[in-house]
Amino acid sequence: MVNAIRSAIESVCDPEIPVITIVDLGVLRDVHQVGDAVTVTITPTYSGCPAMDTIREDIVVAATTAGAGSVVVNTVLSPAWTTEWMTDEGRLKLAGFGIAPPGANPTCPQCAASDPRTVSEFGSTACKALMVCSSCGEPFDRFKDL
Numbered sequence: 001m002v003n004a005i006r007s008a009i010e011s012v013c014d015p016e017i018p019v020i021t022i023v024d025l026g027v028l029r030d031v032h033q034v035g036d037a038v039t040v041t042i043t044p045t046y047s048g049c050p051a052m053d054t055i056r057e058d059i060v061v062a063a064t065t066a067g068a069g070s071v072v073v074n075t076v077l078s079p080a081w082t083t084e085w086m087t088d089e090g091r092l093k094l095a096g097f098g099i100a101p102p103g104a105n106p107t108c109p110q111c112a113a114s115d116p117r118t119v120s121e122f123g124s125t126a127c128k129a130l131m132v133c134s135s136c137g138e139p140f141d142r143f144k145d146l
C-alpha cells in the first residue's frame with residue numbers, strides 16, 4: 001500500500017514533457033505517509049510555472065487512486081530548484097523527446113551537431129528556449145539552465 005502510493009506519485013509526469021516524471025525533473029522532494037494520509041513535498045521548477053498546478057492536481061489524483069485517504073501537497077521554494085537536480089535519466093529522456101537538455105553545450109537532438117543558435121529565449125514554454133541547428137536546420141526546444 002505504502003509503495004503503491006509512492007510509486008503512483010513518482011510516476012506523475014510533467015504535463016509539458018509527458019516522458020519526464022517529477023522524479024526525473026528533481027521536483028519531487030519527499031513523500032511522507034501516516035496511515036492513509038499522505039504529505040507530498042515538491043519544489044517547483046520555477047515560481048509561476050503553469051505546469052505546477054497540473055502536477056499538483058495529478059499528484060492528488062495519482063495518490064488517491066492508489067489508495068490514499070487524504071493528500072496534502074506542500075510546495076517548498078527554498079532551496080530553489082535548479083536544472084542540476086534533473087537526473088541523468090531525465091536528461092536522456094528529454095533528448096529522446098527532441099528537447100536539448102540543460103547544460104553548457106547544447107547539441108541538436110536530430111543530428112547531434114554542437115553549434116545550434118538561439119532563435120528566441122522563449123520557446124513553446126517559458127522554461128525552454130527555441131534554437132535552430134546550424135547544421136541540419138532543424139528547430140528545437142532547449143531546456144534553459146536555471
Ligand SMILES: [Zn+2]
Nearest residue numbers: 108111133136
Ligand atoms: Zn541538427
